[in-house]
Amino acid sequence: MTSGPLELDRMNAVIVGDGAIGTALLDALLQHPGLAGVALLRRGTMPLPDDQRVIPLPFDAEDPASVAAAAEEATSSLGRVHLLINTVGMLHGPRQQPEKRVRDVRPEALLHSFAINAVLLPLLAQSFGSLLRHDEPAVLASLSARVGSIEDNGLGGWYSYRASKAAHNMLLRTLAREWRVSHRNVSVVALHPGTVDSRLSRPFVSSSYRNKVLTPGESAEALLKVIDSLCPDRSGSFYDWQGKPVPW
Numbered sequence: 001m002t003s004g005p006l007e008l009d010r011m012n013a014v015i016v017g018d019g020a021i022g023t024a025l026l027d028a029l030l031q032h033p034g035l036a037g038v039a040l041l042r043r044g045t046m047p048l049p050d051d052q053r054v055i056p057l058p059f060d061a062e063d064p065a066s067v068a069a070a071a072e073e074a075t076s077s078l079g080r081v082h083l084l085i086n087t088v089g090m091l092h093g094p095r096q097q098p099e100k101r102v103r104d105v106r107p108e109a110l111l112h113s114f115a116i117n118a119v120l121l122p123l124l125a126q127s128f129g130s131l132l133r134h135d136e137p138a139v140l141a142s143l144s145a146r147v148g149s150i151e152d153n154g155l156g157g158w159y160s161y162r163a164s165k166a167a168h169n170m171l172l173r174t175l176a177r178e179w180r181v182s183h184r185n186v187s188v189v190a191l192h193p194g195t196v197d198s199r200l201s202r203p204f205v206s207s208s209y210r211n212k213v214l215t216p217g218e219s220a221e222a223l224l225k226v227i228d229s230l231c232p233d234r235s236g237s238f239y240d241w242q243g244k245p246v247p248w
């Protein structure tokens with residue numbers, strides 16, 4: 001078996017989400033000589049790179065039927081998949097902001113964060129699992145966040161985001177354990193992309209920290225290097241963009 005999906009001569013990929021990091025990963029993969037096709041699951045309609053390998057598939061993370069329909073489309077257009085990267089995430093939106101104190105926690109905001117940051121992962125595994133299971137190497141990587149680490153939580157705050165990313169991590173670890181038997185070719189990993197300039201992070205990056213923030217392109221390049229170094233023995237792990245383990 002070749003060591004990883006990025007070493008294959010013909011690799012099919014799925015990118016879920018077309019935000020800052022999702023788009024940068026798409027751009028980086030399109031430069032990869034082995035890329036045969038890439039499905040981009042997104043809810044927006046931003047113009048796409050003019051490249052026939054890109055297959056846009058509409059979906060909404062909060063609509064399980066749309067995830068299943070996207071997987072059906074991907075089955076007919078791609079067949080087997082070697083790399084699936086989930087980049088969907090939400091920290092703030094029109095209806096919610098990260099909570100500073102427990103009195104700011106609202107059940108509907110907490111549940112909304114869980115739907116997007118945690119529940120999507122098992123839906124993707126259910127719908128794309130059969131496309132990832134084959135006799136070639138494959139990776140399912142899902143973007144988490146260091147602030148979702150229970151051990152690393154020294155500051156507090158951001159209840160909904162932290163809790164939903166911690167739930168994401170438990171779902172991912174549990175999936176990795178199950179797939180160790182049923183999907184032996186697939187490495188399942190949670191990845192922290194670094195602090196990256198994006199719509200998600202921008203309101204919360206202080207001016208003194210700005211020089212430490214990665215561009216989406218820098219993060220994407222680093223994440224693909226981490227993905228390239230994986231093997232099924234390391235399935236069920238949580239790494240940062242530099243390939244260093246993050247405590248759960």
Ligand SMILES: NC(=O)c1ccc[n+]([C@@H]2O[C@H](COP(=O)([O-])OP(=O)(O)OC[C@H]3O[C@@H](n4cnc5c(N)ncnc54)[C@H](OP(=O)(O)O)[C@@H]3O)[C@@H](O)[C@H]2O)c1
Binds near residue numbers: 020088090196
């Ligand atoms: N940026 C950072 O510093 C940082 C740090 C740690 C972890 N992360 C994680 O990295 C991932 C990517 O973040 P980013 O920085 O690239 O943020 P971003 O630019 O805001 O991208 C987030 C993506 O999630 C999508 N999304 C949100 N709700 C959705 C829904 N209901 N259905 C479909 N798509 C939905 C957004 O789609 P729309 O554009 O349609 O809203 C967008 O494509 C997230 O999981 C985030 O938690 C980021």
